[in-house]
Amino acid sequence: MKFICDVMLGKLGRWLRMMGHDTEIASDELTDRDILNIAEEEGRLVLTRDSDLKKMNSPVEVILLDSRDFEDQLKRVFTELDLDTNFPEGSRCSHCNSELKEVGESEWVCKGCGQEYWKGSHWDRIKEIEKRLENLN
Numbered sequence: 001m002k003f004i005c006d007v008m009l010g011k012l013g014r015w016l017r018m019m020g021h022d023t024e025i026a027s028d029e030l031t032d033r034d035i036l037n038i039a040e041e042e043g044r045l046v047l048t049r050d051s052d053l054k055k056m057n058s059p060v061e062v063i064l065l066d067s068r069d070f071e072d073q074l075k076r077v078f079t080e081l082d083l084d085t086n087f088p089e090g091s092r093c094s095h096c097n098s099e100l101k102e103v104g105e106s107e108w109v110c111k112g113c114g115q116e117y118w119k120g121s122h123w124d125r126i127k128e129i130e131k132r133l134e135n136l137n
């Protein structure tokens with residue numbers, strides 16, 4: 001499943017990428033209609049905090065998230081769509097959404113922007129949140 005987040009959900013979008021889900025994060029120059037058009041063209045589900053966007057007429061599936069807290073947002077999306085996490089094997093670059101290439105033991109480099117990832121301090125935090133997500137169902 002592929003996603004597009006509105007600009008208010010950038011943090012959620014970066015977490016979805018880390019957990020292996022192809023997620024575009026809309027820039028704030030895009031209108032609600034632009035976001036819906038991209039979603040339709042690219043087969044993405046829209047995640048938004050904007051109730052006006054949710055009300056717009058479109059064939060695209062839109063999930064309206066009420067919470068401001070990214071972990072609550074993640075839980076809602078994972079529960080509603082029955083998603084799995086795929087960290088770190090399937091992780092995508094949190095900056096640009098490209099796939100990562102494994103270049104060593106617990107070392108990856110982004111195929112798009114060259115960002116390097118390794119088993120650092122963020123690792124335990126991701127694992128902790130992942131565990132809470134897995135225990136939801």
Ligand SMILES: [Zn+2]
Nearest residue numbers: 093096110113
């Ligand atoms: Zn990248």
